[in-house]
Amino acid sequence: MPDPGYRTLDTGRLGRIAGWMQSYVDRRRYAGSSVLVSQGGHEVFFHTAGQRSIENQLxxxxxxxxxxxxxTKPVTSLAVMMLAERGLFHLDAPVSTFLPSFSDMQALVPGASAIDQTEPAPSPTLHQLLTHTAGLSYPFNPGVLARAMEEQDLLFKPGQGALADMADKVAALPLAFQPGSRWEYSVSIDILGRVVEVVSGRTLAQFFQDEIFAPLGMTETGFSVPQGAGDRFASLYTPLAGDAMALNDAHSGGDTLRLFDEAGNSPFETASMYSGGGGLVSSIDDYRRFAEMLRRGGAVDGHRLIGPATLDFMMRNHLPGDIASMGPQSFAEQPMDGMGFGLGGAVVLDPARARTPGSIGDFSWGGMASTFFWLDRVNDLTVVFFTQLSPSSAYPSRSELKALIHGALCG
Known part of the structure; x- marks a missing residue:
């Protein structure tokens, strides 16, 4: 056998993943999950455990x-870069060029204790939006702006109406800080989804379908559960006693798998909001196709979405240092020490400082329901992990899965 140029996976050691997945089900941490591992474009491991619906025993x-x-954020970030690659804008353009409601911005003064303690601020740039340095926030973060967003329920939920209207509501609030001065996980990618609509002249759903999903053969990915999916949509569970997204008021309940959003009665089955930051429903094979396109430099099966040089640019660290060095106060889907941020996902700068086995340059991101994916271009790996438990900070499953897979790199 010729040397593939990377460490290959020991199938016996990969088999440990199945027991790990089952242990999460047995301890009532996750109702169920699936893992799909590919190396060099070939599937090397797949396993499922548990249930997608405890109530219906499915x-x-x-x-x-x-x-x-x-x-969803890497998909929207890719859409932005596809348009940038066509010369339709540059990344230093202020978002107000496309969304006038972001003109004449204000930012909270340092140490502000009230939403009206502000000073003038420039309109954030597209690059600042892509890298979560724009000064926006999320309702579940700590801080003055987050509290104001929570009061107005500015979370881009699937049943919250038109994307344009929600973007204008975000623009009416001050920024949490001067653009570029800090990193804070935010609705910035939702705002970029609206930019995609304005520039392309299509809804975000239509742009995704025409330019990304159809070329990649992603037939089961969209802002609503696909027609004809039947009962294949999983229910969402939480260990929290209250709202599964209310991290500022997070307290555990008696049931570690409390039903929060039931399949058959979910807003994701008839979504009106096209949330570029968190709105998509997908299958594990569909998302693998997206991840494989990234690993292969922008193309799958003869369909090129983006140039390899542009994709390399996206997967570089776009921050001055790691995320931790930029003073974040927010929730994040990844560790912050030893992790940089590219355009659409985190980038491993130092696995030791991140305290999780990995390769320098690993590109990854996750979702609030504990889903996760990463690319390891050193070892030619793509990994997709699906489950449905919110919040994703409940258990350290992502770092455990990375350790399991790195422990299998023996060849």
Whole structure:
């Protein structure tokens, strides 16, 4: 056998993943889950465990559909860069060029204790939006702006109406800080989804379908559960006693798998909001096709979405240092020490400082329901993990899965 140029996976050691997945089900941490591992474009491991619906006793299967939440962000970021690659804008352009409601911005003064303690601020740039340095926030973050967003329910939920209207509501609030001065996980990618609509002249759903999903053969990915999916859509569970997204008021309840959003009665089945930051539903094979396109430099099966040089640019660290060095106060889907941020996902700068086995340059992101994917271009790996438990900070499953897979790199 010729040397493939990377470490290959020991199938016996990969088999440990199945026991790990089952242990999460047995301890009532996750109702069910699936893992799909590919190396060099070839599937080397797949396993499912548990149930997609405890109440209806339905198994978590390969064709189970899940809410991928923030794993939508890499898709939207790719859409932005596809348009930038066509010369339709540059990344230093202020977002107000496309969304006038972001003109005449204000930012909270340092140490502000009230939403009206502000000073003038420039309109954030597209690059700042892509890298979460724009000064926006999320309702579940700590801070003055987050509280104001929570009061107005500015979370881009699937049933919250038109994207344009929600973007204008975000623009009416001050920024949490001067653009470029800090990193804070935010609705910035939702705002970029609206930019995609304005520039392309299509809804975000239509742009995704025409330019990304159809070329990649992603037939089961969209802002609503696909027609004819039947009961394959998983229910969402939480260990919290209250709202599964209310991290500022997070307290555990008696049931570690409390039903929060039931398949058959979910807003994701008839979404009106096209949330570029967290709105997509997908299957594990569909998302693998997206991840494989990234690993292969922008093309799959003869369909090129983006140039390899542009994709390399996206997967570089776009921050001055790691995320931790930029003073974040927010929730994030990844560790912050030893992790940089590219355009659409985190980039491993130092696995030791991140305290998780990995390769320098690993590109990854996850979603609030504990889903996760990463690319390891050193070892030619793509990994997709699906489950449905919110919040994703409940258990350290992502770092455990990375350790399991790195422990299998023996060849």
């Amino acid at each position: 198994p978590f299967t390969r064709d189970t559909l899940v809410r991928i939440y923030s794993m």
